[in-house]
Amino acid sequence: MTVQRSPRLEDVAGAAGVSPATVSRFLNNPSIVAPATGERIRAAIEATGYVPNLTAGALAGGRSRLIAALVPDIAQSIFNDTMEAMIDVLASDGNSVMLALTGSDNHRLLTEIHTALARRVDAIILTGIVGDPETRDRLRAQGVTVIETWGLPDDPIDVAVGFSHRSAGQELARFLRGRGYRRPHLVVPCSVRSERRAEGFAAQWVSDGGAPPSRLEVNVPSHFGQGRLSFRALADLPEQPDVVVCGSDWIAQGLIVEAQAAGVRVPDRLAVTGFGNLRMAGDMRPTITSVDVDGGRIAREVLRVLQARAAGEPVERRIDVGTRIIARESA
């Protein structure tokens, strides 16, 4: 039994009686080869069991169709819905997604950026906010397409698709004030983006005549357990809030569970809001009022940007997809 090399373009060309160039054209742009030729090539591909070598294609064509997505984590990430949509949408257009984990550690971020560049990805998608100006400059100098998502910086590295965390916070403040709440308490994960939302909330709240909200900071990544602890920490506040504004749906869920275990009815005695509008938010008891980020929309805009770049067309630098408050039972 001889070990067979896997067939190459040349083998397909031979079987179809055409040149390798024609097979390549058929694979990448079928409409430019004659229908009859195309049919022979299709048959030859079938007969040989040819699987194109995208690595060679990437090297020769200068386009890898590889996209790097850098996320802090996936075990418990608020980005997962968006990332799932992203992978789906990008795959539907022939791209593959390289997922890299950065934690909240700038060094790992740099390492993964380097790896992505070395793989000659067509684009790097960044979730969250890259604070370090040096990293931003390095990336800019590199000339790759860089897409920042979720956050929407004033001055994007390259292109940003997302929403203003500040505005999201402001909207939530107006919404809760409109609902008659008067003493909000903020549970804020230690990340730049949550910070921004909290700032937006507080600024709006005060400008609308409210007293500055109290706040508690919790570690990232935020999770269910922190919600429970955050509820207990309320006991230490000089004045009890009437609504707790949580930095994520997980925190909100944990807080509700703990509140109810303590006999505190939500929202009657204490209202709660989350962030992210995870599927669970609509399923929880009570259902959780949250802020929805349209991951599918973000994914589609990202694809549009990528396609425009590939076609050499100009692209907007900031694409605001906004957020939407989903009013449910918890607040």
Added chain:
Amino acid sequence: MTVQRSPRLEDVAGAAGVSPATVSRFLNNPSIVAPATGERIRAAIEATGYVPNLTAGALAGGRSRLIAALVPDIAQSIFNDTMEAMIDVLASDGNSVMLALTGSDNHRLLTEIHTALARRVDAIILTGIVGDPETRDRLRAQGVTVIETWGLPDDPIDVAVGFSHRSAGQELARFLRGRGYRRPHLVVPCSVRSERRAEGFAAQWVSDGGAPPSRLEVNVPSHFGQGRLSFRALADLPEQPDVVVCGSDWIAQGLIVEAQAAGVRVPDRLAVTGFGNLRMAGDMRPTITSVDVDGGRIAREVLRVLQARAAGEPVERRIDVGTRIIARESA
């Protein structure tokens, strides 16, 4: 301002006064170049800002250091902890992970396998169980390293690293029987793996003298909301169970929330178990008795297999990492 091509190996070689081959050796295996030469090369890399082209390297070297991980989803996946560990561990050894989503759809699975093969990945990691024999054969014929994780088939496609779902179910049956429960009810997501666990549970339970457990099937991916519905469905049972064995921690969590809202104390009136030992399981109120799968261990074994393959060493076909029951408050 002229646009500069990014520097190549040749440019580094020129700057260091050596041949490209030597720079390549320094990059891939520093110990085989003379220390002084290595130092000059390092300086040249620094000076030129060289970023190696891994695409070219993969083509020339026949090793991509790209690993494809195929998962059903990530928005709400019980594999996320394992995948996170996998990405971490593989990245630490210079690999990148291409994440592809397959849903529960065999056609998409085939498409993604084809893409992975076209990218000439070093290995394909499959989570869950590939039932279709034709797909299994195609993959076997291809000669790539294929690693099935979580499930542990009797006859792996290539290598399997995981645990026996059947045994996990059996262990849980013995555990609950030992705790004195007598009327288990199974909530079973419609996936081959959950099925297997349920079968293992039922077989063991009956062989230990119990009556065949009642069961409810729910859609995959399983989520919190299904847990709530599953609790309500209990009302339709002719006899009430004393413990509900849930196919995932999410289902368990939802079921507990709904039970408590209905005034049913857990575990006093109804005990509950989950599966997966997500972080949330330990944080929930009551904490959830679950079955732990050691994702870190799986990831390390996968890396070991990959390294052995790269070195041309033989590898075991089935690596059983087992599972562990984590007894907590809920059962």
Added chain:
DNA sequence: CTGAAAGCGCTTACAG
């Protein structure tokens, strides 16, 4: 320990 040279499997002007 190092270099010259062939080759990995494609894509893409260029020419017809």
Added chain:
DNA sequence: CTGAAAGCGCTTACAG
């Protein structure tokens, strides 16, 4: 619509 040829940027026997 199709082909011949150069080239993408590396790695790796082979030789010294």
